[in-house]
Amino acid sequence: MTEDNKRAKNDLQKDKSKLKAINAGKLEEKQKEAGLVRKIVLITFIVIVLSLAGAAYGTYKYVMNALSPVDENDDEIIEVTIPIGSSTTGIADVLKENGLISNASVFRYYVKFKNESGFQAGDYELSRSMSVDRIIDELKHGTLYEDYQLTFTIPEGRWLEDMIEIISEETNITEEEFVEAVTDKEYIEDLIERFTILEPVVLDEQIRWPLEGYLFPARYDFVEEEIDVKLLIETMLSRTSEILLKYYNDESGFTYHEVLTIASIIEGESRNDDERALISGIIHNRLTANNMPLQMDPTVAYAHGEHFSRTLYEHLEIDSPYNTYKVQGLPVGPINSPGEASIRAALQPEQHQYLYFYHAEDGEIYPSKTYNEHQEILQEYRDSTEE
Known part of the structure; x- marks a missing residue:
């Protein structure tokens, strides 16, 4: 082997050694970087876990403190x-x-x-x-009041003006006093601030009574012989709030106002509790159908401000935000005071495909899925009674 060949071979070996050393250095550097990344990820994970644990513990301590005695050493009655x-x-x-x-x-x-x-x-x-x-x-387990000085009952499904008449007859509150309170904008605004279920929409100028549908129909008992009008209003409103929030779920897709509006229509259309969920399902189906009006007769009567024994074609022509034969979707607000069964039905409708129903003279309700089926039912039951 010549000297030149030996030198070339030595140079090649030196280059290979250098390259090997460089690669080894890079590998070591990458391993160090990977180790550093793993440390950072681990530390970050530990910090997050500790933060969540700290927040959870803080919340737990906060709730436990709120449930504990305010002062264990204070026995003052x-x-x-x-x-x-x-x-x-x-x-x-x-x-x-x-x-x-x-x-x-x-x-x-x-x-x-x-x-x-x-x-x-x-x-x-x-x-x-x-x-x-x-x-x-x-x-x-306290002592319930038994000797009431004042007791009266508001039936379900009454219009606010009917409720006012009952209250004025059964209590010391006059019609004028009650009307003044429930139409006082500043007072209604104050109630909106204090009651979750009350929304600013109740002050819409198209709504006849801001608190229509919000004053719960029930028996009311008071120890005092005379009561304050605002105490009565807020007691009735509290009842509605408690019942509505018991069943309400954010996933319903409706506001509190809309739920009470649906419940009031159910109250106006139903003859008994067994029908409420069925009718609620029909209302929900119509609300989701394309361009299909609700066409619920009790809304027409409310639009006229007059109770009808039967809704006629001439009644349907009234131009009103309450007339569901004219407006699309729900009316502007509740049309009466719904009870608990109707509020529950509004939020828990029966699942079916019915779009129509007819109340026959025999007291039965006949639902149908199509307009043609509905017409056949009308011919069989309604038209036969008119002959």
């Missing part, structure tokens, strides 16, 4: 009164105002979570050393 017709919100507010609980919202959610009910109206002797569970137990 505090007398509180839970008014008749009080909602969970009303009870929570009374307890918070008297310093018996530290957080009214936690109390409400806790009561809802545990599905507590059966709270009694009356006078109670409580203390800040009581836990929320102890207070709840006391409120369910």
